[in-house]
Amino acid sequence: MTSPLTLDFVMETMKGSGTAEQVRSNRIRITTTPKRVRDAITTSRELLACERLITISAADNGRTLELIYHLTGPHRTVISIAAELPRDAPEIPTVSDILPPAGIYERQIHDLFGIVFAGHPDLKRIILGEDWPEHEYPLRKDWKPGPDTFYGGIREERI
Amino acid sequence: MPEVIVPIGPQHPALKEPVNFRVIADGEKIVRLELDISYTHRGIEKAAEQRTFIRALPLLERVCGICSHSHSTAFAKGVEELMQLTIPPRAQYIRTIIGELERMHSHLLWLGVAAHEIGFNTLFMWTWRDREAVQDTLEEMSGNRVHYGMNEVGGVRRDLTPSQVNAALQRLPNLEERITKYVDMVQNQETMLLRFRGIGKLTKEEVLKYGAVGPTARASGVDYDIRMDDPYLVYADVPWNVVTDTSGDVYGRTRVRIGELAESLKIVRSCLEHLPEGPIRVNPPKTAPKGEILSRYEAPRGELVHFIRTNGTDRVERVDIRTPTLANWTSVAACLVNQNLADIPVIVAAIDPCLSCTSRITIVDKGDGNTGIVTWDELRRRSRLRDRRQEGA
């Protein structure tokens, strides 16, 4: 299983969860819906031998929030599973039980984008300071720093 | 012995890194570990979105002090690929040379810190003395010891004059002889073996399960190395091989890192000898077309990933940086459980944490027993209170 995966082989195994396209020599991108992300990952782990999660990238393209799970295995091809989430109530089942490193990445994305990962053991704050106000997600495109809210650092009264 | 909470916190001499562990230990054995890694969050990803490519590179270089070239190369090569821009071969060679020199000075630095963790300060002094040779070479080539600023979208900013190349080549033999001396010193130095062998053991399955990267993973036989899997720059046509080890513990990681030192030296020497002639940069277009790319780079600590998305303007729409240390934290938390208290610094230092993530200070206040953040005025109030009590008592 160490020879690079071909597009049609991936298309055939992942036909249940969406369209696949060859982005680059060893990158294959699969776009699916948030509900089918979890079983897309489980099938890719079993059938495509993607044993390692590289990272979960999150991006805000103005209209929706996008989550891309990048997986790779001995075949050295990067399988990217992308899903789009609505902006108002972004919710997606967690994959931290299948892939433990996802725990930290999901917490980080939750801090910065506000995407709720259902079933995550402890979705505590990991990357922003404790005195960062709740429900303010800095990496969203429409986020502007509030004029009088306090975002951490030294709390000095402006005399 | 009741369970004791030992805060191995950010201001702890063991870890010169802003990470906070609340270790719940039963006597000397560690029972549970709470990890808190958000001390220096500077919002680099948000800042990068407001900068043009020219000004984004110095910013991204400052994500991390020791692997600054890795971040700027990963970003530059990602944007160049999005622009379908091929940079001249001489620029690729120069980027590889600086990248491998950075790997050498980072591994030498790590070897010293690991020896210091177990109190063996002599090796710390020796490795950091030899590291000066690498730092001098980098300073001559790039004009600065830490942030080299060699990269630019479309190539490299400074050329290597023949005198710099010869000066670098002259320093390599002495360095090579020092590295072989370290190899056998690590193998038969009694106390190092005692403190490194069998500590923080990770099997091959655990490494894959916890997503460890870099030398931490290669020490358990997992041969993932982006320079080999997804060759970029000139790694495809320079003779080198991936260094792996099977013992999987801190001792294995030490051997992998020293092996990589020797490999990097070989790469630097062959790149310096076959440095092609030609221009060192190409003028890039003003804007990058719409698209996204996962730019992977083998940083000294492991696989560094930049997810770059551009939208046709001269700015980046999204840069998602996943540093190798962030990936290694889960494996550290896993292999720390029921180890000894004395081994925490050794195991944590074994993944060579280079913190570009963030955390917050938690103060366990015995007086009123609550833990939380102390604001500036509260700190002032407390010190005044203490002074008054001092005079009063």
Next chain:
Amino acid sequence: MTDTPLIIVYIFLFPGFLFLLAYAMLFEFLDRRIAARMQHRVGPPLFQPFADFVKMLGKEVIDPQGVDRPVFDAAPVIALAAVMTAFLYIPVVSASPLAFQGDLVLVLYLMALPTIILFVMGWLSRNIYSAIGGIRTVTQMFIYEVPFFLALLTPALMAGTWSISEIVSWQQDHLWFMVLQPIGFVVALIGLQAKLERTPFDIPEAETELVAGPWTELTGRRLALMHLASDVSCVTGCALIAALFLGGPTIPWTIAPVWLGWICGFFLFLAKTLVVLLILSSVKVATGRIRIDQLNTIGWKYIASAALVQVAVVLVMNSIRVGA
């Protein structure tokens, strides 16, 4: 030699406190300089320990919340006093005037006092790091104390007396104990390295885990005194081993005029203690710190049995000599 003004001079001036303090600071300088030169560094200037001492005396003394101040102040002074009095019984010029039958046991007891005081300081300062550091000090003490005492008592066994001065004079007629009891010499060196908590055995003060172990909450005056106490115990320890195993301030043949004997005896004492210090600091430079449980296994498995073997050998040699 036993009239009181000379005794007072002996205690307070020459081989007594003044010389001891100066020699302790010289020892710390030499130790740090040799270690630095081996690490290819320059090392501190000559007056660095004295400068450190004076600066620390001037620093503010901070008491942890709810600490028992009088005991916390008194402990370093007791440690210093214990170790300085131990030095008086060790022959410096020739036999020490205060020697009496059994002063070896007294010296060993006084040398053990600073370790216990370090544990008390760690426990008193109500800080998690120093508490664990204190516990480690005591556990380490159980491990090295038994072999250390055995190794230091075997010379007394062979020389048939309990006074260090008589052991020294015994060695003048016979061979040095380093030659007669090499295992005992090695075990004594390891024990001294552990007692002074130097690098292979500086587990309680483990800089990278426990901040500074029992030393964490010591500030200002207390830190200065405790640091001086550890320097002085280093001098006393080296002098003790030099006296018991390297023949103290004497060489096998006696020198005619008494005062010349004293002077060259003194220089011999300096030379031998420096040799012991050289061995200790090269061991400190060459090794890293081992863990408390590893020390446990090594301590009881190898060092203790080596000491027992040494005692058995001495008993056998005694019975043959007595028999013959």
Next chain:
Amino acid sequence: MSVLSEMLHNLVSRPVTILYPKEKVPVPQGFRGRVAVIDEKCIGCSMCSLVCPSHAVTMVPDQREVEFKGKKLVRKKRPQIEVFKCIRCALCERHCPADAIYMKNELSSSGTDREAVVT
């Protein structure tokens, strides 16, 4: 026992520490030290202030007759660099069309005045 042999070798050889005030660390040729402006060459195009990542360069009005690529022209502004905001990345030197701004390889750029300015 290579550790012991190395230690003894170090004991006899000279220590490597450079005693800074007495012996100076050799500064290599292209070192990026303190920023400097050549006033005759500067054409006041404010390219350096656009490119500077830390906004250390502000343009100051200053009239001067300057010669650039054979032509004579009158420039209206000149860069003023706050030394302690400059991160010494030499982007200004790279993008200056008239090569008027450059990085001296002077090592120590410490000072007491936070708003120290180089013109």
